Amino acid sequence: MTKLAVPILSDSHCHLDFDDFKPDLESVIDRARRSGVIHMLTVCTRMSCFTSVRNVAENFSHVYCSVGSHPSQIFEDTSISTKKIVALAYSCNKVVAIGECGLDYFHSNIPRDKQVDSFHAHITAAQETGMPIIIHTRNSYEETATILEKEYANKSFSGVIHCFSGPHDMAMRMLDIGLYLSLSGIITFKKSHYLRDIVANLPINRLLIETDAPFISPSPNRGKRNEPAYIVHINKALAEAKGIREEESALITTQNFLHLFNKVPAYKAV
Ligand SMILES: [Zn+2]
């Protein structure tokens, strides 16, 4: 078996349209490419920002994007509809997913009923288009899981729980309806033993990795702006938790990425 010079990595969740990357986006993407990152999925958080998200994907060949509205954007995105999401999902072949959407009960001032309505509109868009859904859940895993299970029983869809950080019960419920789980820099933190223990027992063919850049920089880059090149640290922590080589976990999570985001063409080395 030939040893790869650099691993083949896929960052399943980052926010390259954010102002944090305005000054040096080209170098950020160049550093990611040199670190072996062959796919970056830049995730839409607000409908009104979709054009800039799509522009990033159109300008860089290794970048893909999604369309959707983060639950914390309820006040900005006041009229979310399945129709609007579906129309934008078909507006460009670089759009490969719906989201991020879901429930965020961390901040108590965001009306929960509106979050639930928006979440349903996104799930329906995923069911209609067949595109996978990217799910954000914070302080709301029970409610999130219940909605997903009910919707899945109506009509199946595929998707991923992004920035998965437990608990084990949530992992089991989501795996049961065929969803993937994406691991962020949290798995690299010293205190995250509980998460590494959960991950050790999860099927690797259902795991993805993500930076969530510019947020959640992994160790040893904590405190700095995060960027897709740092996915190597997350991959390393995953490989250690699973007791496999880094090249293997990189390859498997990339295969999983292509399986889930099946509009992304398979990578051809050039
Ligand atoms: Zn999120």
Ligand SMILES: [Zn+2]
């Ligand atoms: Zn995000």
